[in-house]
Amino acid sequence: MNAVHEELAAAGVATVYEAYGRRGLLDVDLQPLAAGRRAAGPARIALCGQGDNRAVHEVMAHLRPGEILVLTMPEPAPVALLGDLLATQAQARGAAGILVNAAVRDSAGLAAFDVPIWTRWRRATGATKDTRGGVDVPVTIGGTRIAPGDLLVLDDDGATAVSESDVDDLRDAVRQRLAKEEGLRARWAAGELSYDAYGLRAEDERGRS
Incomplete structure (x- = not known):
């Protein structure tokens, strides 16, 4: 390779x-x-x-x-x-x-x-x-x-x-995605919930009101 x-x-x-x-x-x-x-x-x-x-x-x-x-x-x-x-x-x-x-x-x-x-x-x-x-x-x-x-x-x-x-452009996009995922992984490992970070809890609570 x-x-x-x-x-x-x-x-x-x-x-x-x-x-x-x-x-x-x-x-x-x-x-x-x-x-x-x-x-x-x-x-x-x-x-x-x-x-x-x-x-x-x-x-x-x-x-x-x-x-x-x-x-x-x-x-x-x-x-x-x-x-x-x-x-x-x-x-x-x-x-x-x-x-x-x-x-x-x-x-x-x-x-x-x-x-x-x-x-x-x-x-x-x-x-x-x-x-x-x-x-x-x-x-x-x-x-x-x-x-x-x-x-x-x-x-x-x-x-x-x-x-x-598309391979060369994709490599840059892959690097950006990996960096983003690493940041999210650190946040989730520290106890933050994706349910809150993505606004899903707020949407669900509005839907119940």
């Missing part, structure tokens, strides 16, 4: 999503194979044929160090697009993380890989290799469009995407 990506990974999905105006969230149930992992980097995308992972083999030739490998299909389904052997290639190519909008198999072994992996399902169901699919094409996952090179941030809360052109 470069310095910007490392900073945004440390900030986490929730903070990046909020600082980005509550945009970019991949609104699907993505589960990390190993808890507590974080990753951020530009998207390298394989749009597979339905139930097919031929495009995953092709995308490995394009994958560069520090990128997030994104594997998806036209209709997400519990078919394993990634297993131990393909993940070994991705790790050797220097992937910063892998997002599978389908299933993985060999999941116990994958959880121990250096490269962190997020998936919709864990399933042994094998994929075919009959459809070429597409590499480095835009895809939509969980209502969010991801173009090649867009930044992805992943942690235990899931994933969020940031347009490549």
Whole structure:
């Protein structure tokens, strides 16, 4: 990860999503194979044929160090697009993380890989290799469009995407949000209540009068 990506990974999905105006969230149930992992980097995308992972083999030739490998299909389904052997290639190519909008198999072994992996399902169901699919094409996952090179941030809360052109401005917004949160954290730790600070108690009492 470069310095910007490392900073945004440390900030986490929730903070990046909020600082980005509550945009970019991949609104699907993505589960990390190993808890507590974080990753951020530009998207390298394989749009597979339905139930097919031929495009995953092709995308490995394009994958560069520090990128997030994104594997998806036209209709997400519990078919394993990634297993131990393909993940070994991705790790050797220097992937910063892998997002599978389908299933993985060999999941116990994958959880121990250096490269962190997020998936919709864990399933042994094998994929075919009959459809070429597409590499480095835009895809939509969980209502969010991801173009090649867009930044992805992943942690235990899931994933969020940031347009490549917005990354530098977002870093400043993330820093501002973190500073604000630190100030609020100190106030709450000292005993102040958000119920009062946000004026919610006063609103509720007016509503009862």
